[in-house]
Amino acid sequence: MSAITIEDLHRIFKNLDKNNHGRVSIHDLHHLLENIGIHATLEELEKFVGDTSLGYMDFLFFYEAIVKTKIAESKDSSSEDHIDHDMDRSTDVLLKAFKVFDLNGDGFISSEELQSVLSRLGLWDKKRGQDCEEMIRVYDQNLDGALDFEEFKVMMSPTSHSQI
CATH class of the missing domain: 1.10.238.10 (EF-hand)
Incomplete structure (x- = not known):
């Protein structure tokens, strides 16, 4: 994304x-x-x-x-304790975000769930030609057609966007 x-x-x-x-x-x-x-x-x-x-x-x-x-919060974390805390906090935030998209709670985000949430947030526009299946396919490392939490973390990492 x-x-x-x-x-x-x-x-x-x-x-x-x-x-x-x-x-x-x-x-x-x-x-x-x-x-x-x-x-x-x-x-x-x-x-x-x-x-x-x-x-x-x-x-x-x-x-x-x-x-x-x-x-600013990410720049303020200079010590290892802050880094560990920030990593734990980032994981917690990502897990909460993952649960928002995992509508049926099965531990995976399907293209249908992704489209549903994006639609609710006003970010889905069929006319723009977005394809949730393609969005999932880019990060679906095990090719099962859905994103698990680890794949979601990769998708949400800032470095992954430069690779697309």
Whole structure:
């Protein structure tokens, strides 16, 4: 999977803006974050955002702030203890993300499950010609047609994207 593009963010915003008022409520944002394994209270989100809803530009700034926070956190981990802790934390985060995609809980992500989750997040656009089977095939090391957790970790690693 590639990085989230501005078009992807626009689609996510549009899907969250259910009443087409040009704003996304903190409740809808909270629900999205929970679905992708990021846990924060409504109060924490409102304090971070500074309002009870976000316009499109605020939504983009929110996304950028999260990305910058993650980059800063990864740069701050210089000692071995921090590295071990970060690796454990990264594995935990990846496992939560894996479980979001593994809808039936069988320990594998099928192309159908991948398409379903991407659709829920507003990232699936059949017109763009995305093919979830092909996305899975790229990282399916044992050629069983699905991703196990180890294959998912490879897919989510930053170095794997430069190999595609």
